[in-house]
Structure formats: C-alpha cells, structure tokens
Amino acid sequence: MRRYLVRRAIAFVVTLFFVSLLSFALINVLPGDPAEIIMGTEGNPEALAVLRAKLGLDQPLPRQYAHWLRRAITGNLGVSIQYDVPVGQLIVSRLAVTFPLAGLAIGFTVLAGIPLGIIAASHHRGCGDVGTMIFSQLGIAVPSFWAGILLILLFSVYLGWFPAGGFTSWVDDPVGALRSLLLPAIALSLVQVAVLARTTRSAMLEVLREDYVQTARSKGLSDRLVLYKHALKNALITIVTLLGLQLGHLLAGSIIIENVFYLPGLGRLVLGAISARDLPVVQGVVLFLATIIVSINFAVDILYGWLDPRIRYD
Numbered sequence: 001m002r003r004y005l006v007r008r009a010i011a012f013v014v015t016l017f018f019v020s021l022l023s024f025a026l027i028n029v030l031p032g033d034p035a036e037i038i039m040g041t042e043g044n045p046e047a048l049a050v051l052r053a054k055l056g057l058d059q060p061l062p063r064q065y066a067h068w069l070r071r072a073i074t075g076n077l078g079v080s081i082q083y084d085v086p087v088g089q090l091i092v093s094r095l096a097v098t099f100p101l102a103g104l105a106i107g108f109t110v111l112a113g114i115p116l117g118i119i120a121a122s123h124h125r126g127c128g129d130v131g132t133m134i135f136s137q138l139g140i141a142v143p144s145f146w147a148g149i150l151l152i153l154l155f156s157v158y159l160g161w162f163p164a165g166g167f168t169s170w171v172d173d174p175v176g177a178l179r180s181l182l183l184p185a186i187a188l189s190l191v192q193v194a195v196l197a198r199t200t201r202s203a204m205l206e207v208l209r210e211d212y213v214q215t216a217r218s219k220g221l222s223d224r225l226v227l228y229k230h231a232l233k234n235a236l237i238t239i240v241t242l243l244g245l246q247l248g249h250l251l252a253g254s255i256i257i258e259n260v261f262y263l264p265g266l267g268r269l270v271l272g273a274i275s276a277r278d279l280p281v282v283q284g285v286v287l288f289l290a291t292i293i294v295s296i297n298f299a300v301d302i303l304y305g306w307l308d309p310r311i312r313y314d
Helices: 001-030 034-042 044-057 061-073 087-122 127-141 144-158 174-208 211-218 223-260 266-275 279-308
Strands: none
Touching: 001 061, 001 127, 001 279, 034 223, 087 127, 087 223, 087 266, 087 279, 127 174, 144 174, 144 223, 223 266, 223 279, 266 279
16 A cells, blocks of 8 residues: 555656646747736837846746746745736635635535436436436536526526626625525536436446345345445445546636636636736646646545555556
C-alpha cells in the first residue's frame, strides 16, 4: 500500500507540473499583449517597453515560467488587468458561488443517480429498468444550458417558485442564496445523473452475475442484503471512478450554467476575463480549476486502495 501511495503522489506532482506548464502557455497562445491592454491605445513604444520590463515580459519564456511558478506556489497568481486586484483575491471571492453550486449538483447526482441505477439493475428488463433507461437517454440528450432555460421558464416564469437569476449573499440571506442555486444545480446535474444511473446499472448487473452472488442467494440471504452488501459494495470502484470525473465536469460545466443564471461565480469571471483579454485572470482560474480536478483524481486513487486492498502497482 505504501508503494502505491508513493507512486500516486509522484504522479500527482508530475501532473500538477504539466498543468502549470499548460496554464502558463495560455498567456502566449491567447491573442493580446498584457502591456498593450494595460496601456490602451494611447501607449507609446517607450512606455510599453518600460511596462513590459516591469511585468517581466521581456525575459525569455523559461525564465518567465520559473518566476510565475514560484509566485503561483505561494498563492500569488498576479494582478488582474481589468480589476487591478490580485487574481487570487478574485478567485476566492467567487468560490462562495461555484463551490456550493458544484456541491449541490454532485449531491443531486449521487442521491438520484445511484438509486436509479440500483432500481434498474434489481428490476432488469422490468418497468424500473425501462423507465431508468428512458430517463437516462433524455438526460444525456438535453444540454445543461437548455435544461436550465427550461427550468427557468417552468419554475421561475410560470410558477414563480424560484428566482430566474442572480444571487443573494450567504451573509444577508442564506435561504435566498440556497434558492438561487437550486435550479442551476439541478440543470447542471441532469446529465450527470443520467450517466451515473447507466454506469451504476451496468456495474451492478455485472456483479450480480458473479458466482459469489449466486452462492449468497442460495444460502437464503435476502435480496436486499445481497443487493447492498455484496453487489453494491463490489460495484463501488466503478461508481467512485465516475464520480471523480463527474465532479471535475461539474466544476467545468458551471462556467456555462453560471452565465445562464447570471451567477457571480468563477464561470462568469473567466468568461468576462476572456472577453476583456484579462490574461492573468484566465491563467489563474484555469490553473486553479485544473489543480482542484487533479486533486480530486488523486483522492479517488487513494480511495481505491481503501475500497479494494488488492489494488497495487508492481
């Protein structure tokens, strides 16, 4: 187990290094010179040269990357061109929206997707199975942004149960803040619920065909005990793997949903930064989200060893 953890930790560090390298490359791939953006159209060549030297843009790319990486490790992601505040401060200010949104969405995904998959597997080729498969097909076919628009029309415009957009501060009105995130979280989770239900169904059916499950049934164990203690427990590896990927998709998918519901999260921040050519913000948000996703995958790898001690690296 120790060797497994060490190798996963090394892979984690190496992956983070390449993530930082790709994030830094964004500033050279996206159009626009940060110095020209800061100075505007009135900047003269001499002033631009001085500003580029101040920002370190006149240095070779490897030296720029090394300097940026040293600052990023300490949490210094630079200063926003558009807002003239530290990028890290901007990111932290938007986490109160994006993290609860992703948390609600993954909660809805687990609470709906796993039970639907279990129902489909336990009623194989029955009504529960057919209904789950129909729902999953519809869930996969409908994009999240379109589902969000439909939810707004139904629950906000016609019924008036939820706000159509905007966000209330957690400090001023916690209940209002939660209500602001419910529809976006449902829209964001619909596709993931459908995928998780299908995956859980497939994993459960595969386990239910195993000999040890048939032996447990022949010993007179109840269907519920066989289903949850034997089948679900051994299907968790597949389910946990998918959940780790889904949480990353939910964080990335919040970029679109936050703009549909006009939520002041990381999604709106990065899209606004792209429009304004605020490259330090784009670079910082991409690095932050990528680091979160890599960390989630690392946690899933660690969880593998706990769920199945047979998992080892040679």
